[in-house]
Amino acid sequence: MKRIGLSVAGGVVGILFFLPLLWVVTNSLRPGSETFANLDPLSWQTFFELRPTLVNYSALVSSEIGRATINSILVSAATVVIGLAVCATAAFGLAAFEFRGRGLVFGVVVLSFLVPFDAIAIPLSTMFRDWHLTNTFTGLVLPGIGNGMAIFLLRQFFLGIPAELVEAGRLDGLGWFGVFRWIYLPLSKPALIGAGLMLFLFQWQAYVWPLLIGTDAQHILGPVALSNLQGQNFTDYGLVFAGAVVLTVIPLVVIAGFQRYFVQSVSSTGLK
């Protein structure tokens, strides 16, 4: 009896959270002119479409949002690749060596992720303007690559790699970069994936920064393009919803593919 009650409560909550997304998906499969047709009164057709059409999705391909989505993919991919290289080498520097000032450097890393990025986005954008980095991919990618949290996460993992392995590698004639490349990296796949996910989501979800720094047609990112469309007098909601679905499904697929590591990276931000 109690279990049935709990199942029903869970089901109601789950469906309530899901309804907005279901409505978005349904309307992305309908011509934009019919978005508001099934709301008065509400019926099952509000949330289901028996004759789905892909017109919105084919319109998306040639629209600004299509282009912006490709930009988002490029910017996020570049951030993950460059960011992982920068963060993993830094984490190696902090984990594998004993040197004076290590505590200080580590302090700077922690301090850097305690300053919320969005709060400093506006002062930083004035600096980027002076450096002529507005409306460049460099300007969009740069803030994502130095991620203190990713360095922290990787360092924790690197600290667990036994010193004997490193010594053995050194005796076999590996240089320090060789130790990093052939011992640390292969042993750290889970941590690298977790950190990579963190870098990816930071860029994919960013809004303040791309709004400040990338607004021309060549450099606009997905969320900014979508919100631009929303503000116009005549809005094709079919297109808006198709764009929203694409911008949600891409990270969803990435998260689902690396689910195990996602939960790890989330729980390690809890600083246990």
Add this chain to the structure above:
Amino acid sequence: MRQRQGLIALAFLAPALVCLAVLRIVPAISAVVESFYSESLLRGGRVFAGLGNYTDLLSSKDFRQSVGVTLLFTVLVNPIQVAVSFLLAVLFTQRAAGARLWRTLVILPIATPPAVSAVIWSVIYRPDGLANGVLERLGLPAQPFLTSPGQVLGSLIVLLSWIGVGYWMLFLIAGIQEIPAEVREAALLDGAGPWRRMVSVVLPLVRRPLAFVLVADTVSNLLVFAPVQILTKGGPNGNSNLLMYDVYNRAYAIGDIHVAQAEVVILVALTLAIVAGQFRLLRGDQ
């Protein structure tokens, strides 16, 4: 030897340190420095203004309203989100049919970028949108949501909770699952009811994740921007003019970059003060 190690370590650290310094620490310092200057029309350059920008801000009625709205919003949104996340975490860690599926549905909105969620909800909140469709079905009158001074903050809180609750719930579920089974069984044997078990057993044992969620949630809610910029532009009558949006508006619509930097400093100081207060409170009753 140690010195040599230091040099090699530095070589590995250099790219990241340059990034962190230039992209995080320098702009933070520059905001503080620039907040003490202002643009001089007469001399065509910047001049030292001391606390001028700060006194300008404090004497502005719009700014004071923005601070008030932000504090009201903070006091409302954080307890609501933490309480809902905790209740859902408790609900979804019970053994019940479909719990995994229902939990996934609550977590799903995490994948939607916040700005995209804001766009989706701007359509839901339209006068002829989904929200009023649901109300009508329930036999309730249509509501103005975003255009009503009394409802706009509440509407933003609902949207932000849809985005955020699943994320915070993940931390609390992890915390609850770490409670040793023996502790639960002991409480059951002692005849503690469900409510008693939650308050006296679960709640104290998830203090750490709970404290983390409260602090992180507060910080993220103090920086809320996309929903305000996309849905309300701070209106109606400044009733949703949260500080982060006010900073942006001042810097780019009004073009007063130095005063905007002063406002950034105030926003960060406010954030630190609230977070420090929470830490003290949480430690106080230990």
